[in-house]
Amino acid sequence: MRTILKFIIKQHNLLFFLLIAIFCFVLTIRNNDYQKAVSVKFMDELTGNVHNSYYSFIQYINTINENKKLANENALLRKMLLNKKDSLQTIIQTTNNFDLIVANVIYASVFKANNYLIINKGSNDSLKPDMAVICPEGVVGIIKSTSPHFSTVIPLINTNAHISARIKTNKYFGTTTWDGTNSSIVNLSDIPYHVKLHMGDTVITSGFSAIFPEGITIGTISHFDYSEGSDFYNIEVKISTQFSKLDYVYVVKNKLQNELKEIQKTINNVQ
Amino acid sequence: MSNNIFSHIIRFFVLILLQVYVLNNILFFNIINPYVYIYFILLLPFELPPVLITFLSFLIGISVDFFAGTIAINAFASTIAGYMRPFILKLFSPHDGYEKNSAPTIAFYNINWWIKYAMFITLIHHSVLFFTETFHFHAVLYTIAKIIVSSALSLILMILMQYFFHKSSKKL
Numbered sequence: 001m002r003t004i005l006k007f008i009i010k011q012h013n014l015l016f017f018l019l020i021a022i023f024c025f026v027l028t029i030r031n032n033d034y035q036k037a038v039s040v041k042f043m044d045e046l047t048g049n050v051h052n053s054y055y056s057f058i059q060y061i062n063t064i065n066e067n068k069k070l071a072n073e074n075a076l077l078r079k080m081l082l083n084k085k086d087s088l089q090t091i092i093q094t095t096n097n098f099d100l101i102v103a104n105v106i107y108a109s110v111f112k113a114n115n116y117l118i119i120n121k122g123s124n125d126s127l128k129p130d131m132a133v134i135c136p137e138g139v140v141g142i143i144k145s146t147s148p149h150f151s152t153v154i155p156l157i158n159t160n161a162h163i164s165a166r167i168k169t170n171k172y173f174g175t176t177t178w179d180g181t182n183s184s185i186v187n188l189s190d191i192p193y194h195v196k197l198h199m200g201d202t203v204i205t206s207g208f209s210a211i212f213p214e215g216i217t218i219g220t221i222s223h224f225d226y227s228e229g230s231d232f233y234n235i236e237v238k239i240s241t242q243f244s245k246l247d248y249v250y251v252v253k254n255k256l257q258n259e260l261k262e263i264q265k266t267i268n269n270v271q
Numbered sequence: 272m273s274n275n276i277f278s279h280i281i282r283f284f285v286l287i288l289l290q291v292y293v294l295n296n297i298l299f300f301n302i303i304n305p306y307v308y309i310y311f312i313l314l315l316p317f318e319l320p321p322v323l324i325t326f327l328s329f330l331i332g333i334s335v336d337f338f339a340g341t342i343a344i345n346a347f348a349s350t351i352a353g354y355m356r357p358f359i360l361k362l363f364s365p366h367d368g369y370e371k372n373s374a375p376t377i378a379f380y381n382i383n384w385w386i387k388y389a390m391f392i393t394l395i396h397h398s399v400l401f402f403t404e405t406f407h408f409h410a411v412l413y414t415i416a417k418i419i420v421s422s423a424l425s426l427i428l429m430i431l432m433q434y435f436f437h438k439s440s441k442k443l
Contacts, residue, residue: 026343034406
């Protein structure tokens, strides 16, 4: 204790200087947009690399399990190809407007209010913000930002994620939101009360947002009711994607996204 | 002595105004941007404890930042320059040390000494400042060129100030 005190008294100038210099540096990064952007990008890249090495270590350990899983997935895909019934497959094949890029999830948070994922493809693989991310089971989320080798993804289970969805059987559409509690349930709003609903109905993406292709599975209806005086249902949808087990995902590149965005812009301008 | 402190305070404010309203608006040849407010740090008395010099350097830097809207870039650079001042003074110390009741000016010591002393602190300050401003090492040569020419102009301006305000009398 005494030696620490002695050290502090002896080096008070150095300590005071370091304190102020660090304070100034932090202020600089916080207050200047350019410096902030550069350091955020740097930190993204740095944390991305740490996550990546951790991931490759885990991947090395899990090789056998992964192989099994991949074999299973391969088999499933072959079956789909034969049947051509799967929505994802048919969309990719019939319209040629979408490209798929395979990526690995190297970091995922599931239990926070603002969950996010990091995947190991970035702007070098021509990924951009606002691209859709899906997996064999269904919707994963939307890319928020990219660095050269990594991208952050806002998943369905983030309170800021709003995804345009529709019910497969009767085509009525609404918006999915997440209330931040249960990581396997999202809420579907804006479905009018007069629509007939059944438990287990499939909810798919509507394709209105120009981000997701139409017809990607979001989940199935697990509960619905309506409050007195409201015109809309409160619908709970059980998500088909298991976020805590995510590994391989596909990033969807919509070749017509710019065109669709532009036409939506002209509509806004007219209004 | 009280007169002495008073002149330091006046210099503090005049240099901030000069920096913010005149020099920050001039960018000669797109590359030269002099920063002369460190003149205040250069002229602080020898007797001040180092920790106070660090603090006063921070104070003038952050004041310039507040006016220029560049919070903490200048403060960062001038804090480092102020911290380095005692070491540089030691480096260029005359054989028998600095005289009592003297000040770090051309009037007390010769112009060679003053240029060496001022040049080191100016270079430290400008290097930190411009590298913090560009914040990357992609265009290093450009940044270094900017540091050298800006330091040269700052130094010339500060020598002129020495001759205008401090040469004739041995007062501060």
